Amino acid sequence: MSLRPLTDETLLVRLETLVHQERESVAEIVEHLAEVDRRDIVLDRGYATLFEYCTKRLRYSEAAAFLRIRAARAAKQFPRVLDDLKSGAIHLDAIMRLYPHLDARNCDRLLAQAAGASKREVLALVSSLGGAGGAPERDVIRRLPVLPPATSPSARDAQPPPGIALPSAGAAFPPAGAALPPVAMARRQDPDGSVGTQTVLAPSRIRLSFTADDGFLAMVERLRRLRRHKYPAGRLEDLLKDAVASILARIDPERLKQDRRRGRGAAKPRSRAPSRRVPAAVKAEVWKRDGGRCAYVAPDGRRCEGRDFLEFDHAIPWAIGGKSDNAANIRLLCRPHNQMLARRRFGPRRIAAP
């Protein structure tokens, strides 16, 4: 039906009604996705992830799927998200940006602050949470305070005890060539100026943040994908540590020396006994046969397209006599499907929930 004959007034009323309905639909879709996410349904239907289901089956664009899944996960933890979506107080983009910073204590406050906010305002809010001091272009390396275990309960969640010098939030990375203040901040500075010996930051964690271009992001994503098997969680720390270590192994003379020394150590002899371990030749054969892709087939015949998190699975479990050295008993499964089948085979208690 043509909209041309409508009066201006009717046209706007109808448009606004549709937008209202759209908001309600989006909130309901997010609510449904959250419930789907709680179950094994999409795995059973042959999708490795909810994202794959959203893009392949629901035909969302990758960005649209990402926004809705983020919102669904936020809604699972913070039900208020659904009400705010429905009322139009907050949009999917804001939830996507806020979600990593939400916790039980700040949720109400942050969602209220983000209500009606533009993208720019939400970005400013998020930036204020990161403690980057509003200087997103600068690299920031910040040592996170770790209090000693014997701290009194009242101090546990509070500020460090007086007299302990901690770097200010958002302390910027010193200019190139300058040394980081390494353990000075880990030592107790008594009021009289003497430095005590108590180490405060023993299991130190450091927050690094920096901005990068799309090319860098693409390389990181590529690395994440290629290293999924070794680092299933895909944590940047693991990936970048690996990358930095491999560069150092190549160019750092100290490191080369250490490696050579280690290389002279006794190598473990390989066991010839029957093993759960799948021999390399069998792995190669199975990989080729399964096309480097998860071999799970759903009841309706859909085969999973998962190419990440692939694992070599024993069709007949090794524990009950399934062979490791026979390709017929080995198949490629993505981790979500491997875990789903294990839950069915052994019950949920044997496998940690993903």
Ligand SMILES: [Zn+2]
């Ligand atoms: Zn799969």
